[in-house]
Every structure is written in C-alpha cells, then in structure tokens.
Amino acid sequence: MDKRLFFFCAGVSSTLLWPWLPARDAWLPLAIIGVICWHSRPALAGWLLGFVWVLCVSHWQLAWLQLPGVGERSQIIMGSVVEVQPRHDGTSRLIVGLTHLDGQALLPAPRVLLSWYGSAPAPSRGDGLSAVTHLYVPHALSNPGSFNSARWLLGQGITARGYLTGTLTHQPAVIGARERLLARFDKATQGLSARPWLRALSFGERGELRPSDWNMLRDLGVSHLFAISGLHIGLVAGLGWLAGRWCGHTTAGLLVALMLATGYAWLAGFGVATQRALLMLVIWLGLMAWGRLWSGRRILLLTMTLLLLVNPWLALNQGFWLSAGAVAALLLLAAGLRRQGLFRLQIGLGLVLLPLVMGLFGGLSWLSVPVNVVLIPLFSLLLIPLLLLGCGLLLLSPVGAAPVFGVLNGLFGPLMGGLHWLAAQASPWVVLPAFAQAVVWLALLLPLLALLPQARSLGLALGWLALLWLWPGPAWQVRVLDVGQGLSVLVTQGQRALLYDTGNRFRSGFNMADGVILPLFHRLGIDALDYLVISHDDSDHSANRDYLATQVPVRYRWGAWPRGMPCRAGQQRQWGRLTLRMLWPVTPGGHRNNDSCVLHISDGVLSVLLTGDIEQAAEHGLLARRVPLKAQLLLSPHHGSRSSSHQGFITAVAPDWVVHTAGFANRWGFPAPEVVARYRQAGVTQVVTGEQGLIHLVANGPSWRRVGHDRPGPWYHRLAAWRETGGIQPKPLE
Template sequence: MDKRLFFFCAGVSSLLLWPWLPAWDWWLPLALLGVSCWRSRPATACFLFGMIWSLCYSHWQLGWLQHPGLFQRSQIMAGTVEAVQRRDKGASRLIVSLKSIDGQVFSPQPRVLLSWYGEGPAPAEGDFIRSVSRLQPPHGLHNPGGFDSARWLLGQGITARGYLTGSLHHQPAPPSRRTRLLEAFRDLSAELPSQRWLLALSFGDRSQLQAQDWETLRALGVSHLFAISGLHIGLVAGLGLLLGRLGGGRLPGALLAAGLALGYAWLAGFSLPTQRALLMLLLWLALTGWGRFWSGRRILLVTMALLLAGMPWLALNQGFWLSVLAVAALLASAGWLGGRSLWRLQLGLTLLLLPLVMVLFGGLSWLSLPVNLLLIPLFSLLFIPLLLLACLALVPLPGLARPVLALLDGLFAPLMASLHWLEQVLSPWLVLSAFGQGALLLVLLVLPAALLPGGRGVAGLALYLLLLLPWSRPAWEVRVLDVGQGLSVLVTQGREALLYDTGNRFPTGFNMADAVILPLLGHLGVDRLEYLVVSHDDSDHSGNRDYLASVLPVTHRRGAWPDGQHCRAGQSEQWGRLRLRVLWPLAPSGHSNNDSCVLHIGDGRLSLLLTGDIEAPAERALLATGQALGAQLLLSPHHGSRSSSTEAFNRAVAPDWVVHTAGFYNRWGFPSPEVVARFERQGVAQLTTGEHGMVHLAADGHHWRLLNPRRSGAWYHRLNAWLQEAKPLE
C-alpha cells in the first residue's frame, strides 16, 4: 500500500517538472497504459493515474482563461472575497471567488487575485462585490533567485490576477463568530506592544508584522513558529491528550485533543498548513481509537494522497512541501538518531531540511539549531497554552483574558527584543550563491560517499569538479532584468558588476530591489557594485537608487545622483577589459527622458548600447554629434515606445539583438507595433522582458550568445504562450 500511495503522489507531483501542459486528450492513452500494467506493475499504474488526475484538473481549472476577450478589455465581475492581504498605504490584495464575469458563469468558479487601491476601507473576508476589473493570466516576474509568483498563484488555486478599476456594488457580509472573536482579541490587546506577535500565533493574522520582523525570523530560522501549522496543532493536541488522560483515559484524551486541534485550526481560518496538520492528526487519532496501528510513514503518505487528490496544484505550493518534508525528517530523525529527545530531533530536522531551506530561500542560518532548541519548549509549555486560555476566555471571561494577554506581552517583549538583537549583531543568515549552494550540496553527498567502500575515488572526482567549475565563466555577461514596466541591466565580469538603472519602487512598499535585484546578486555571489549608473530621475529607472546604495557597497555612482558624477558626452574610462563611454547628454541633467545617460560598453569586439528613455529628438541630436553608435546589442529606447527607435537611429546602431524592457500586458502597449516592425525590417532579433523573463546574454567572440533562448522553467511559466496557441472557447 505504501508503495502505491508514494507513486500516486509522485505522479500528481510530476506536474512540477512538466516542460509544457499536454493537451487534455492525453488522458486516454495514459489511462489505457495504466490499466494495462495494473496487474504486473501496480506502482507504475498509480504513477500514471496521478499524472492523469493532474492533467485533467489543470485543464479543468484553466479552461475559463480561453474565454474570448477576457484579457483584452475590462470586465464586470461579481464574486465573494475569500481572503484579504493588507499592505501599506491603504493597499490590499483580495482573493476573490468569481460568481460571474459580464453575466457569464464559469464552472468551476475561478479564484482571482485583485489589487485594491481604493480610498475607503477594502472589502472584508466574506463580502460580496461587483466591480469593473482588468485581468491578466497568472504571470509573474521571471528572474533567477527571485520569488516565483506564477507558481505561487497556481499553488493557491488562483488562475488570474488583476486590479479593480471601479466599484459598482459592495455588500458586506455579517461578521462571523471568528471575526467577532478576532475583533475582541484586537480590542483587548490594542495597547500591548506585542499585539502583532500574539495575533500571528493565535489567529494566524500576520498582516501587522513588519519587514524587519520577517528578516529576523528568517535569519534565525524560526519563521515556522509564527505560522500556525503542524507544530502548533500538534502542541495543542498533545495538551488535550495529556489533560484527557489525567482526567479519565485514552478516549477522553483523544476527543479533547481532536476538539482543541479543530478549535485552533478554526481560529487560524483553516489555512492550508493547518488543514494538512489537522488531517494527519485526525487520521492518527481515529486509528488510535479504532485500535489499529499504522506507521508514521503510512499516515504521512495517506495524508499526502488525500490532499493531492483534493487539489493537485498543492504540489506547486512550497509550504506544502516544507510541512510534508518536515514531518518526514522528524520521522527519519526519530528512527536514525534513536530516542526522541528534543535536541536529537531538532538536529536531525535541521540537517535533513538544510538542502530544501537552502534551495528555497537562498541561504541558511547558523543559529537556527540553538535558537529552536530554546524556543520550541517555550512555545510548547508556555506560550501556546496561555494563548489558548486567553482565546477561550475572550467572550465569556474577558476579565481573565486581559491579564493573560498582559502576561504574554510581558514575556514576548524581551524575547523578541533579544531575537532582533541577535539578528542585528550576529547576522546569522548566510546568503549562498547558486554555485555555493551546489558546492554545499555536493559536499553533503560526497561526505557519506567517502565512507563507503571504494567511495574515495568518487569523492576525489567530485572535489576536482568543484575546483574546476568556477573558472568556466564567459569573459563578460549582460542580464536584462525582468522588472515589469521599468529598466534594470546588470553587466558582470566575473564577480565585478555594473548596474544600469534600478527598476521601480511603489508606494505600497513593494520594490524591484528586494524582489529582483538583490536576490539575483545573491544568486550570483555578487556582494558589491563597481558602478551604479542611473539614467534619469523617472521612478521606473531610479526608484531604488538610494536604497541599493544603503545596503550594498557602491564604488562609483554615475548619472542622476545628487552626490555622484553626472553623465556628460565624451566621458570614458576603462573597467577591466571593458571600455565605458558616455555618449549623451551633452550637458548633465537627468531630469527628463531626453536627458537620459546613454552608455556604450564594449571590449573592442563586442558592445552594448544602453539608452534609457531617450526619444526621437535626442536620437537625432545624438546622431548629429557624429559619435560611433554601433553595437551588437541594443536596449530599445523608452521601452520600445513609438516615440523612439527612429529608422535612422536603428540603422546607425545596426544591432544583432534588441531587448525591449516592457512589462507584461502593460497599459501603454510597449513595445509599439511600429517599433517592432522597424526592427523586423532590419532583420534584428527581438526579445521583450515581460514575455521572455530576464534576458541573459554572454560574450562569445564577436557575437552575443543567448543563454536562455526561451522563458525557462516548467509549463506554468509559459501559460501565456499556451493561451495564445489554445483554441478560444466557442
């Protein structure tokens, strides 16, 4: 049974690796193949049945996206708000279950993520809204080391995203019992400095946690303690078992454990992590009450199979794998290390989850083990029981809940201050480049191999490869980052880097430095910038200028800086093997599009022209200076606007490649069809970052070599291409 369950889960999870989404009618030959091998190879058949279910489910969920005109115009949508994610400056994101679009009902009901920027309060969970909205496919920024939003969206069951352009009707839902309890909790804890932590631990409401809070939790490896999941449900259930057995025996203990776990999961809004933990716990309690014994492995596999059968896209959810593999690591630790002491279990959990944490988060915390050894008993024996007592007393005995919350605040305030101090003073989070991650994974594999008979030769070969890999880099590389509607270009020679423009920074706090640039630099192992060039003052080019300078050492500041060296035509300097030449403007300014810093970078054989947002007047003036503009790689001026890229300018540059830095489905229609047609007539290869993702080219003699000829990754990164090829619904 275990083998069949494992292979069914593997078949469902194979959608993580599909390079494209097969046509829906593939299910029939796969089903015939599965039936034919059921008797001889039942595990293979289970794997095929899992694939079939993932395939059918994906087409069932995505079919509505083929509706004609869905993304070409605004739609009138009606639906129920399932969840609200509040952000700074009054902005919110709503997860909405759509009842209809322009009066048409779809089955199943699509879930969409809508941005709310209204002046009034955002709709609350459970509210019914009718609004004018503009939708996009589940598409995200695509850069190495960055957050994979396309995968996250589908992992949450969200098949489109967009924004509200107008509200037609808003019908508030009557407050639920949980909402009333949450408001009572907020009222009682309003004056407590630790309210945000208490809300996160009791109701799963982490909206008040600040960026610095998350940084501290990640750096110390304790984020799991503030996301209600298996640990918390298990602690509450364990408390119920203990109380029940003290009061009367096994059955009362099981019933009390199930009741407390259900209540705590309800307080947390039955989030996905709590659902997984609750299902596993209830299954174990049922088996215990029935007098049956299943191994922890079988309970885990049954839980996985049930969850993946209910929603195959859970396989795309990182939280699902973190919780599943954490339980697997605990089971393995209990078996391999012997005993069940906390320090042994935590040591095994830390070591076994190290590769997963490193790959998902790009680093590791060297303080995680001792901090968890200290905090887990505190949460188990003190914080969670006290919080549960306060929540139970909220309505019937608020006089009891208030001092309990005050006591918790008195405990949390010094604790969190100490954690912040540890993070700031010791800096325990180690950012690992892609090479560093690969090297560490190789070491983790080589060390056990070296202990095996004849394993020293394998270890020696692995070490040789490890020493050889760092020297196989191109002379210089250009990465045109996918920063939405904006511009940022990274030029590297080994680990030395020049960054041209910084992308946008939005009033909500979201910015391209944290979302794209810094993760990419960490992925590459770049910890400083030799040059930070800002073309001009527009926010989509300069929005993160000051922030990047505050978190990274920058040797040379060029362009639109208050305290840097302004660009002026004729400036030239050598940077390693590359010559940097400023071609424009004639007089320093940087305050308008046509004052953008135009930078030519070349090694004598191959060159790149960075143009900022110059338009036709600046292009004509630049041509009139008589400077050599030729470059094999061109960043199209002003993101491919029709106000730029004139025929004469294009002929003077004569590029082999042109990259349009335009956001996906941007409202300006960049790159302009006229500009695309001009470059097509010239025979120039064109790429658009919004469609392609980050464009990565490497110097190869006299030619640029495109290292990612298509949008990389699995099928969910190329849904737009799938939609364009799919036949619209009739």
C-alpha cells in the same frame, strides 16, 4: 500501497517542471494506461494517474480565463471575500471567490486577488460583493533568485489578480462564532503591545505583524512558530490525550485529543498548514482507534495524497513542501537516532532540511538551531498552553481572560524585543550565492555517496564536475533584467559590476530593487558596484537609485544623480579590461528621453550599446557626430518605441542582437511592429524581456553567446501568454 502513493504524489508534483501546460486531450489515453498498469507496474500507474489528475484540474480551474473580456476591459464580478490581507500603507488585498462574471455563473468558482484602495474600510471575510474590476492573468517576472509570484498565486488557488474600480453592492456576512470570539479577543487585548503576536498565534491572523517582524522571524529561523501547523496542533492534541487518559480510557483520550485539535484548527481559520496537520492527526488517531499500526512513512504519504487529491496545486506551494519535508526529516531522524535529545534532534532536523530551506529561500540562519532549542520548549510548555487557557476563558467572559492575556503580554514583550535585538546585533541570516549553495550540496552529498558501492567512481565524477565549476568563466557578461516596463542592465567582469538603470517602484511598496536586482546580486555574490549609471530621470529607469545606494556600496555615480558625475559625450573610463565611452548627450540634462546617457562598452572585440530612452532626434544627433556606434549587442532605444530605431541608426550600429526591454502585454504595444520589422529586415536576432525573462549573454570570442535560451521555464510563468494564444505556446520573435 506505499509505492503507488509515492508515485501519485510524484506525478502531481511533475507540474513544477512542465515547460508548458499539456493539451487537455492527453488525459484519456494516459489514464487508460495507468489503470491497465495498476497491478503490474504500480509505480508507473501511480505517476500517470497523478499526472492526469493535475492536468485535468489545471484545465478545469483555468478555463474561465478564456472567457471574452478577461484582462482586456473592466468587468462586473460577484462573489464572496475569502480572506482579507491588510497592508501597512492603509490599503488591503482581498482574495475573492467569484460566482459570476458579467452575469455569467462560474463553475468552479475561481479565486482572484484584488487590490482595495481608498479611505473606505475594506470588506470583511465572508462578505458578499459585487463590483467593477479590471482583472488580468498573472505573469511573473522571470529572473534568477527572484520571488516567483505566479507560482505563489497558483499555490494559493488564485488564477487572476486585479483591482477594484467601483463597488456596486456590499453585503456584510453574518457574524459567526469565530468572528465573535475574535472580537472578544480584540477587546480583551486592547492596548497590549504583544497583541499582534498573540493574534497570530491564537487565531492565525498575522496581518498586524510588520515587515520588520517577518524579517526577524526569517533571520532567526523561527517563522514556523507563528504559522499554526504541526507543532501547535500536535501540542494541543497531546494535551487533550493526557486529559482524556486521566479518565482511564483510551477512547476518551483519542476523542478529547481530536476535539481540542479540531477546535484549535477552527480557531486558526483552517489555514492550509493547519489542514495538513489536522488531516495527519485524524489519520493517526483513526488508526489507533482501529487498532492498526501503520508506519509514519505511510501516514505521511497518505496525507500528502489526500491533500493533493483535494487541491493538486498544493504542489506549487512552498509551505506544503516545508511541512512535508519537516515531517519526513523527523521520521528519518526517529529511525536513525535511538535517544533523541531535543538539541540533537534539532541539529539533525536543521541538517536534513538544509537543502530545502537553502533552495527555497536562497540562504540560511546560523542561529536557527540554538534559538529553536530554547523557543520550542518555551512555546510548547508555557506560552501556547497559557494562550489556549485565555482563549478558553474568552468563551465565558473577556474580563476573565484579560489577566491571562496580561501575563502573556508581560512574557511576549521582553521576549520579542530580545529576539529583535538579537537579530539586529548578530545578523544571522546568510544569503548564499549559487556557488556557495553548490558547495553546501556537495558537502552534504559526499558522506552519503561514500556509502555506495561505486563510491570511488562517483567521487572522480564529482571531482571533475567541481573542476568544471571552478573553471574560469567568460571575460565579461551582460544581463538584461526582466523588470517589467522599465530598464535595468547588469554588466559584470568577474565579481566587478556595473548597473545601468534600476527599474521602477510602485505605490504598493513593490520595487524592482528588492524584487529583482538585489536577489540577483545575492545569487551572483555581488556585494558592491563599481558604477551605477542612471540614464535619465524617468521613474522606470531611476526610481531605485537612492535606495540601491543605501543597500550596496557604489564607487562611481554616473548620469542622472543629484550629486554625481553627469553624462557628457566624450567621457571615457577604463574599467578593468573594458572601455566605457559616453556618446550622448552633448549637453547634460537628464529630464527628457533625448537626454538619456548612451553608453558604449567594449573590450576591443565585442561591444554593447546601452541607449536609455533616446528617440530619433538623438539618434540623428549621434550619426551627425560621426562617433563609432558599431556594437554586436544593442538595447533597442526607448523599449522598441516607434519613435526610435530608425533605419539609419540600425545600419550604423549593425548589431547581431537587439534586446527590447518591454513589459509583457504592455499598454504601449512595445516593441512596435514597424520597429520589429526593421530589425528583422536587417537580419538581427531579437529578444524581448517581457516574453523571455532575463536575457543573459556572455562574451564568446568575437560574438555573444546567449545562456539559458533553451530553457523556457515552467508553464505558470507564461500563463498570460497561454491565455492569449488559446492554450497554444507563442513563438518568439524571429
């Protein structure tokens, strides 16, 4: 049984690695093979059935995206609000379950994420809504180290996002018991400084926590304390068990434990993490009542299987794997440590989860273990029981609960203030570049590999791999970042770096510095910039320049800076083995497209030409000045606009590669078809960042070699392309 359960989960989880979404017609023969192999090949049968299940559910959930008009025009939706996510800029995000689209009933009811702007208060959870919206299919930016928004959305069951352009009808939901209790809670805690923390820990409502609060929780490794899950449900069940046992009957203990745990899960809104913990508890309590003894491994596997049966896209949810990993680590430690002291258990748990946390978040908190050793008993034995007492008193009277919340406020205020101070003073979160992560992996694997029969041979193989890793890399590299409709290019030689343009930032608070550039710096171990060149003042090129200068030291500021060195044709700098030559503009400006800084970078053999947003007038000016333009790598001027890249300019540069920095399905139609045709006629290899993600090229003798082009990435990165081509994978530009 365990084997079938494990491989079923593995088959469902294979969706993480699919390069494309397989055709729906494949399910029947695979399912037949799985059924035939059920007894003779249980592992194969489990894997195939898991694969078929996630394939069928994915096509079923995504079918509505191919209805006419989705992503192309405004549409009228009807549905109910599933969740409201307030933001600190006054806007909100709504997760809405759609029932109708332009009058057509939808089954299953898809979930969409909508932005709510304006001064009017946002709808509440459970409200009915009909509105005019513009929906679009998620399309994630594809850069190493960046947050994967497409995976996150599908992991939440969200298949489209968009914004409201007008509300037609709004039907407030009938106020339920939980909402009435939450209103009583808000009244009883009005004016308390610790109210956001108490709200998060009791009702799972974390919208009032600030970004600085989340950063502190991450830095200290204690985010799990405010995500109501196994620790909280298990604690409440344990209290219920003890209370029931006082009655002298085992069944009473089981029933009270189940009632209290279910009540707390209801109070917390039955979030995904809460559902996982409650399901595992129900299975365990059911086995106890039945008188059967199952291993913790089987209970975990059965819980994961049931959850993936209900929602196979949970395999895309990082929280699902953190929860499963934590339980698996506890089971492993329980089997290996006969005497589990809290400190020893916490150290073991931290070490076992280290690869998972490092892989998901790209860093580690060196204070996580000691802080958790202090806080877990404090929360378990004092804070959570007090909070549950206060919530229980709310059922009788908010006035009776107020003193309990006052005591909690007195405890939480100094505690959270102290944690903020500790995080600020110690800076415990350490971002690990890819090389450091590989070293950690090697250090963790070596003791395990030493126990295997062929340990010596494996050690030699690992030593060889380590030598290959430490082998000197290419002399210099160019990475054209995927920043949507904008531009940012990173040029590196060793650990020295030049950044050309910074991408855009938006009213919502999202910006390409935090979302793309800084995560890539962390991954590569770049902690300073020799040059930050800003081509011109357009926001899709310059919006993050000042912010980036506060995050990383910048030695030279070149181009469109308030206080920096303006670009002027004829400037030349020697940067290590590379020569930087500024070819344009003749007269510094910075405010128009044709004022863009045109930078030529060369090692004497290979060259790259960075062109900003110049148009044909500037291209003719460059040709008239008779400056050497030849470069094997070219960034197409103005993102591939039809106003640029005329034939004479292409002939003068004679590139082998051209990169069009254009956002996916952008409204301007970049790169323009006639521009693509001119480069194709010249025999130039073309790539588009919006379609293929970050473009990474390395110096390889007299030519550029592209890295990673044979790895298209998982299918959910290109969900919009899948929709536009009717489920057939699009071909790249030739």
